Structure formats: structure tokens, C-alpha cells
Amino acid sequence: MELLLVLGIPLLGALLLALVGHRRQAPEVNVLMSLSTLVAAAFLVVRVIRHGPMLVWQEQFFIDPFNVFLVALTALVGLTTALFSRPYMRIEEHKGRLTPRRLRLYHSMYQLFMAAMLLALLTNNMGLLWVAMEAATLSTVLLVSLYRTRASLEAAWKYFILCGVGIAQALFGTILLYFAAEGLLGTEGMAALLWTHLNSIKGQLEPRVIGLAFVFLLVGYGTKVGLAPLHNWLPDAHAEGPTPVSAVLSGLLLNVALYAVIRCKVLVEGSIHLVPGRMLMIFGLLSALLAAFFLWRQKDIKRLFAYSSIEHMGIITFAFGMGGPVANFAALLHMTVHSLTKSAIFFAAGHASQTAGTQRMDGIRGLVGLSPTIGWGLMLGTLAILGIPPFGVFASEFLILTTAMRDHPWATPVLLTALAVAFAAIFGRVQPMVFGETHGRPLPHSPALLPVFAHLVMVLILGLYMPPALAEWYRLAARLIG
Amino acid sequence: MTPPPTLGAQLLNGLAAGLLLISFAMLSQRRTRRLIGLFAWQGAILCASTGLVAYTAGLRHLWFSAALTLLLKVLVLPWILLGLVRRLEAQWDTEPLINIPTTMLLGVGLVIFAFGLAQPISVLATTITRNTLGIALAVIFLAFLMMITRRKAVTQVIGFLAMENGLFFAATSATYGMPMVVELGIALDVLVGVLILGIFFFQIREQFESLDLHHLETLKED
Numbered sequence: 001m002e003l004l005l006v007l008g009i010p011l012l013g014a015l016l017l018a019l020v021g022h023r024r025q026a027p028e029v030n031v032l033m034s035l036s037t038l039v040a041a042a043f044l045v046v047r048v049i050r051h052g053p054m055l056v057w058q059e060q061f062f063i064d065p066f067n068v069f070l071v072a073l074t075a076l077v078g079l080t081t082a083l084f085s086r087p088y089m090r091i092e093e094h095k096g097r098l099t100p101r102r103l104r105l106y107h108s109m110y111q112l113f114m115a116a117m118l119l120a121l122l123t124n125n126m127g128l129l130w131v132a133m134e135a136a137t138l139s140t141v142l143l144v145s146l147y148r149t150r151a152s153l154e155a156a157w158k159y160f161i162l163c164g165v166g167i168a169q170a171l172f173g174t175i176l177l178y179f180a181a182e183g184l185l186g187t188e189g190m191a192a193l194l195w196t197h198l199n200s201i202k203g204q205l206e207p208r209v210i211g212l213a214f215v216f217l218l219v220g221y222g223t224k225v226g227l228a229p230l231h232n233w234l235p236d237a238h239a240e241g242p243t244p245v246s247a248v249l250s251g252l253l254l255n256v257a258l259y260a261v262i263r264c265k266v267l268v269e270g271s272i273h274l275v276p277g278r279m280l281m282i283f284g285l286l287s288a289l290l291a292a293f294f295l296w297r298q299k300d301i302k303r304l305f306a307y308s309s310i311e312h313m314g315i316i317t318f319a320f321g322m323g324g325p326v327a328n329f330a331a332l333l334h335m336t337v338h339s340l341t342k343s344a345i346f347f348a349a350g351h352a353s354q355t356a357g358t359q360r361m362d363g364i365r366g367l368v369g370l371s372p373t374i375g376w377g378l379m380l381g382t383l384a385i386l387g388i389p390p391f392g393v394f395a396s397e398f399l400i401l402t403t404a405m406r407d408h409p410w411a412t413p414v415l416l417t418a419l420a421v422a423f424a425a426i427f428g429r430v431q432p433m434v435f436g437e438t439h440g441r442p443l444p445h446s447p448a449l450l451p452v453f454a455h456l457v458m459v460l461i462l463g464l465y466m467p468p469a470l471a472e473w474y475r476l477a478a479r480l481i482g
Numbered sequence: 483m484t485p486p487p488t489l490g491a492q493l494l495n496g497l498a499a500g501l502l503l504i505s506f507a508m509l510s511q512r513r514t515r516r517l518i519g520l521f522a523w524q525g526a527i528l529c530a531s532t533g534l535v536a537y538t539a540g541l542r543h544l545w546f547s548a549a550l551t552l553l554l555k556v557l558v559l560p561w562i563l564l565g566l567v568r569r570l571e572a573q574w575d576t577e578p579l580i581n582i583p584t585t586m587l588l589g590v591g592l593v594i595f596a597f598g599l600a601q602p603i604s605v606l607a608t609t610i611t612r613n614t615l616g617i618a619l620a621v622i623f624l625a626f627l628m629m630i631t632r633r634k635a636v637t638q639v640i641g642f643l644a645m646e647n648g649l650f651f652a653a654t655s656a657t658y659g660m661p662m663v664v665e666l667g668i669a670l671d672v673l674v675g676v677l678i679l680g681i682f683f684f685q686i687r688e689q690f691e692s693l694d695l696h697h698l699e700t701l702k703e704d
Contacts, residue, residue, distance in 0.1 A: 125663070125664070127661065127664030128663065130664075131664065131667030131670075134675075138675055141682075148689065153682075153689055160675075160678075161629070161638060164642055168622075168642075168645050168649060172619075175649065175657065176656070178657055179656045182657050183606075190661040193660070208602050209603050212599070
């Protein structure tokens with residue numbers, strides 16, 4: 001029942017907003033729909049905590065602590081982004097960058113995107129997982145090109161083609177997986193595509209086929225995670241799309257894609273034990289390092305933080321690659337805090353570029369003088385993402401580093417270099433934007449900064465004191481991933 | 483010793499060879515309309531081969547996917563694409579990035595690579611269609627090559643769809659097709675994707691007055 005609501009509400013919202021998305025109250029409807037999704041997700045979480053994992057609807061849906069945690073996170077960031085987009089999109093409309101018709105498209109696609117991501121998280125069927133990931137891409141392509149400028153069209157085209165090709169590789173991987181399992185599970189029904197069935201026989205799968213399948217799946221879904229060398233679409237799509245879209249792409253879609261990779265990794269590890277983890281570690285390190293150096297060359301504020309997302313996804317992928325309860329715990333924690341912090345930063349950065357009238361960093365100056373909340377929001381968010389101690393990012397990065405030192409000492413210098421380079425690059429650019437002389441103008445609608453500080457407070461709490469219930473939940477999920 | 487192939491298997495191998503041949507023809511074709519025609523033919527062969535597998539293996543759900551292929555890939559998609567080309571007046575492709583003979587040679591290399599990759603896997607397959615897995619992989623790679631070497635938006639999309647054809651062929655040849663729900667989902671995604679691209683072409687044209695993608699190369703790290 002809760003499941004039906006979690007999936008049904010955003011779909012209903014997409015339909016409703018396709019009809020009324022251009023009205024004045026549309027942003028409120030959007031918020032209301034997201035709020036109901038969050039409530040439904042909360043009920044789902046309570047149920048899973050009380051009764052353990054559940055398999056429903058002819059085993060098509062499977063909910064365990066690992067995905068229910070991501071469902072809750074997705075619904076939460078979905079709500080706060082909807083709250084943020086309410087004034088943000090009004091200001092954009094006020095400036096004449098958007099028309100009511102495009103806002104209708106935006107609102108409707110926003111809900112559809114949420115529905116697709118939740119479906120990807122909840123389904124037990126590897127085929128449906130693929131379909132949902134593709135649907136999530138398609139629903140955001142038109143959002144990236146919402147402004148219809150040359151740059152945004154280019155970004156959307158790149159996004160579509162690169163992710164399309166990537167996701168085609170993932171489909172081939174899924175076919176190979178099905179092929180490997182079909183002999184053992186039979187073609188009746190869809191047992192050979194259901195994750196739970198695959199998981200129960202994972203030790204008997206033919207290693208050669210499954211190895212090849214994993215390569216295709218990793219390349220395919222990895223493109224969407226933004227892993228180097230297939231990360232090219234990510235900075236463009238983040239910089240040229242509207243800011244709420246950048247926030248959900250960075251905070252949620254990358255997580256969901258990584259979730260798909262990890263589900264596959266668990267299956268593959270049954271027959272080829274160490275290889276998948278090593279592959280994840282190498283791709284993760286490469287992405288983190290590459291992104292950290294690319295940070296130096298950025299001039300656009302949203303591109304800067306898009307590269308920072310690649311860096312963090314690299315770190316998380318690396319941590320999942322190491323495996324084991326501690327590293328997985330840290331990776332899950334880092335997923336949570338990264339998605340909260342990064343979306344908060346995008347919220348603040350979005351309003352900052354609205355006041356300055358440009359996304360170029362040398363045009364944004366002295367935010368604190370103009371609007372202390374935007375300025376401090378950006379500054380605190382930046383400090384949090386760079387891993388300054390009281391925030392949660394520090395805790396997870398510290399755990400990842402210490403585990404790396406113990407198990408894979410060779411990786412530690414690489415990780416530390418990436419972190420240090422990223423620190424210098426980002427801090428050096430954000431500091432003059434926040435302090436100093438200003439020449440921006442106040443915004444026509446008051447900005448929504450509640451989501452920014454709500455996220456940052458949550459990250460702070462996760463860093464200072466993790467509630468035992470939450471820690472237990474992470475531990476459970478970490479053990480499931482193995 | 484493997485038993486001599488049955489008539490069905492031989493026919494299927496013939497169709498697979500046809501599919502590969504069409505992929506090469508697409509790689510060398512520079513006129514957009516002909517390219518769409520070739521794409522429709524590829525769909526038709528795919529439909530015939532799916533039907534053949536359905537008949538020889540006696541699987542009902544494969545008849546459905548054959549019908550779906552006929553409807554979507556032979557009729558609807560080429561029709562949409564032709565309509566787009568007519569309205570956008572994009573009959574000719576520009577000079578590809580690499581000249582055609584070199585592309586063909588690269589293609590041959592890719593086919594050999596694909597067969598090498600598929601060889602250990604097709605040994606394990608139990609279906610009558612196992613020899614064709616290499617061809618399916620080759621079709622995917624060739625479509626990929628076409629996407630890389632062409633500049634026009636429409637051609638890239640045809641390459642994308644040809645890649646999807648290759649994937650579909652891989653699914654039928656290795657495993658007798660995916661379950662129905664998944665196939666329907668994939669078909670829906672492809673259709674929606676093409677519709678979105680249709681909208682997209684108009685937006686690109688409105689902004690750039692051309693569908694040539696070299697306009698879309700401004701977003702770089704500077």
C-alpha cells in the first residue's frame with residue numbers, strides 16, 4: 001500500500017501538473033505532491049524497519065534497508081528542491097527567461113523524474129531498473145534545455161547522446177546477465193531477471209559471461225554516475241539547466257545510478273570475487289583525481305560544483321569498491337551527506353547567480369554584503385563539502401581514508417591529493433564570491449533559504465552525533481552490500 | 483561434434499548476415515533518406531528473425547515482440563524520421579569526420595573484435611540462435627561507429643536506433659527475448675526518446691538554423 005503511494009503520488013503529480021502546471025499555484029501543487037511522497041516514503045521506512053525486507057507484487061518490487069534509505073533521501077531532497085524552486089522559478093519568470101508553458105513542462109517533468117527514480121530504486125526486476133533509469137534520463141533531457149539557449153541545447157544534446165549510448169551498454173549488460181541466469185532459473189515468468197532470485201544463485205553463475213556483463217553494466221550505469229572518462233555530459237548539463245534541476249541531478253540521480261551499479265556488483269561478486277571491487281576502486285580514484293584537477297579551470301559557479309560532484313561520486317565509488325562493513329557504511333553516509341550538502345550548495349549558488357545576473361564566478365562578488373543568508377549559505381555549504389570537521393562529510397571521508405590506509409595503502413596518497421587539490425581550488429574561488437565589495441541587486445522575490453540551512457543542519461547533526469537508530473540502519477544496509 | 487544445423491538455424495544465420503550487411507551499408511550511406519530506408523530494412527529483418535525464432539522454438543511471447551518490431555521499427559519510427567527530414571530539409575549528410583573507406587576498414591576491425599568477444603559466450607548458449615550473438619555485438623559496434631563519425635543530428639539518432647536494433651537482436655539470439663514487461667518498457671522508452679528528439683531538432687534548428695552538430699561544440703573547458 002505504502003509502495004503504491006510512493007510510486008503513485010509523483011505519477012499523479014506529473015499528470016496533474018501537465019494540466020495545471022502553468023497556473024500561478026503550480027509551484028505550491030508541486031510542493032504538496034513532493035510532501036505527500038515524502039510522507040508515503042516515511043511510512044514505507046517505518047514498515048521496513050518494523051517488519052524487515054519485503055517482496056511484493058509477484059516479487060516485482062523488493063524493499064530492503066539499502067534501497068529504502070535511498071528512497072527516503074530521494075523523497076526528502078525532492079521536497080526541499082520543490083520548496084527552493086518555488087521562488088527561484090518565479091524570479092526566472094520575472095526576469096523573462098521562462099514562459100508559463102515552459103514552467104508547466106518543468107513542473108510535470110520534475111514529478112515524472114521523481115517517479116522514475118523511485119521506480120528504479122524500488123524495483124526488483126533488473127529489466128525494469130533499466131527502463132526506469134532510461135525514463136529518468138528522458139524526463140530530464142527537456143529540463144536541461146528548458147531555457148532554449150544555444151548552450152543549453154548543446155548541453156541537453158550531449159546529455160542525451162552520451163547517456164543514451166551509456167544506457168544502451170547497460171541494456172546489453174542486463175541481457176548478458178539474463179542469459180547467464182536463464183539456464184539456472186528457467187525462462188518461466190521472469191525469475192532470471194529478479195534481483196532476489198539472482199542473488200540466491202549468484203555463486204553458480206558462469207564467471208566469463210557475468211564478468212563481461214559487469215563490464216557493460218559498469219560502463220553503462222557508470223556514465224550516469226559521472227565516472228571518468230565518461231563524465232563529459234555532467235558539467236554541461238548541470239551548468240546549463242535550471243538550478244533546481246542541477247540540484248536533483250547532482251543530489252539524487254547520481255546516487256540512483258550508483259545504486260544500480262552496486263546492485264550489479266553484489267550479484268557479480270558471487271562468482272568473480274575481487275575483480276568488480278577493484279574495478280570500482282580504480283574508476284573511483286580516477287574520477288576523483290581528474291575532477292579535482294579540472295576544478296582549477298572552472299569559471300562558472302555551477303560547473304565548479306558539478307566537477308565537485310564527480311569528485312565525490314568518485315570517492316563514494318572507491319569506498320564501495322573497497323567493500324566490507326566499514327567502507328560500505330562510510331560510503332552510504334557519504335552518499336547521504338553529499339546529496340544533502342551539494343543540493344544546498346546549488347540552492348545557494350542559484351540565488352547567488354540570480355543576484356549577480358551571471359553564473360561566471362568573477363561576476364559574483366560580495367554576497368554577504370548583499371544578502372547575508374545567501375552568502376553564509378554558500379560559505380557554510382562549501383566548508384561542509386570540503387570536509388571541514390564538524391560537518392558530516394568529514395566523518396565519512398575520515399572513515400573512508402582510514403579504511404583505505406588499513407586495507408589499500410597505495411590508494412591513500414591519491415585520495416589525499418584529490419581532496420587537497422579540490423580544497424584549494426574550491427575554497428579559493430568561493431571566498432571572494434562571498435566576501436568583498438558587491439554590485440549585485442536584490443531579488444524581486446524573497447529567496448528560499450530554509451532548504452539550504454535545513455540541509456546544512458542535518459549534515460552538521462550527522463557529523464556531531466549520529467542517532468543510534470540511523471547508525472544501526474546504515475550498518476544493516478552496509479552488511480547487505482557485503 | 484556438433485550436429486548439422488537445421489533449416490531454421492540456417493535461415494536465421496542468413497538473416498543475421500543480412501543484418502550485418504545492412505549495418506555496413508548504413509555506414510557508407512550519406513543520404514539521410516536512404517539511411518532511413520536502410521534502417522527500416524534492418525527492422526524488417528529483425529522482425530523476420532524474431533518471427534523465425536518464435537516459430538521454431540514455439541514461443542508465443544516472441545510473436546508479440548515480432549509484431550512490436552514490425553509496428554515500431556519498420557513503420558512508425560521510419561515514418562516519424564522521414565517526416566522530420568522532410569520538414570527540416572536535411573536530405574544530405576555532410577562529409578563524415580573520417581572518409582568512408584577508412585570507416586569501412588575500421589568497421590571490419592570492429593566485427594572481428596566483436597566475434598572474438600562473443601566467442602566464449604556463444605559456446606555456452608543453448609538456443610538455436612547462438613551463432614548470431616557475435617553478429618549482434620558487431621551490429622551494436624558498427625552503429626556506435628556511425629554515431630561517432632557522423633555530424634548531423636538526424637544521422638546520429640539513426641545510429642542510436644540501429645544500436646538499439648542490435649541490442650534487440652542480441653536479446654533474441656542469446657536468450658529467446660526478454661520478458662514481455664521489459665520489452666514493452668524498452669519499446670516505450672525508444673518511442674518517447676524519438677519523440678523528444680523530434681522536439682529537440684526543431685529547437686536546435688530554431689537556434690542554429692542548421693542541424694549540423696559542429697555548432698554544438700562551444701561548451702568546452704576554457
